Amino acid sequence: MGYGEENFMTALEIKDLMVFYENAIALNNVGLQCARGVITGVFGANSAGKSTLMYTISGIILDIQKKEKMKGGERVSVFGSILYEGTEIIGWEASQRARKGIILCPERRRIFQESSVLENLRIGAILATRSQARKTLEYVYALFPQLKRLKNKEGGFLSGGEQQMLAIGRALMAQPRILLLDEPLLGLSPLMEEMLVKAVREINRETGVTILISEQYARPILPIVDYGYVLENGGAVLEGNSEELMDNPDVKSAYFGL
């Protein structure tokens, strides 16, 4: 069987992952698995290493590494293994990973502020065929009707919640097989949080896409997470299914505010 034909139960398997910014360790021996077709969570306080993990899975860390090298900045080092559907991808460029369906929806949205909603979505579809783009645009508008109404508005004029919908919509346009959501709830109101969490669950159920989602606080997303990991100081210190994590007193105090 060739690439993509095997029915991998594990979409992503990370082993012994270490990332250093110069001599500072950002990820320390992280091991993590994402089962195919479900939602996996990563929880951790500020600076725990969530964004670095997302950059390393999506390959953006290699772009950061190159840029730093060119300007004579800090040395970024990456060690370990990332198996994606059974293939080692640790050395792959971000663009190659994106073409194979590893799509990052970055922290703080990072939408194109001066482009319209529709333009933002079209930029996401650069990797899609015309018919995929058409179908996905319809899907995104059905999922987030606000975006359809706002399609000619500049991204920068949207509210935080609308910008997050747009960032997720744009990521969907890129035809993900695994969608990496880095702190999608950051800075949003409880009502908007609730709406987005529902949308993330719907995306997973309706499209079957594998999702890895990071958040500082577990409470809003634990109900939709199949399995979760807690990162502390760059290391994965705890893992379990939703009930196991919810019953853990350390998780309760640190990530539920109980």
Ligand code: ATP
């Ligand atoms: P936050 O919620 O604040 O974004 P995080 O869990 O996403 O936190 P990271 O941004 O991955 O954490 O940061 C992990 C560690 O690496 C932190 O100590 C951070 O200061 C450091 N770090 C992140 N990016 C860089 C960089 N470009 N250069 C140096 N250190 C960095």
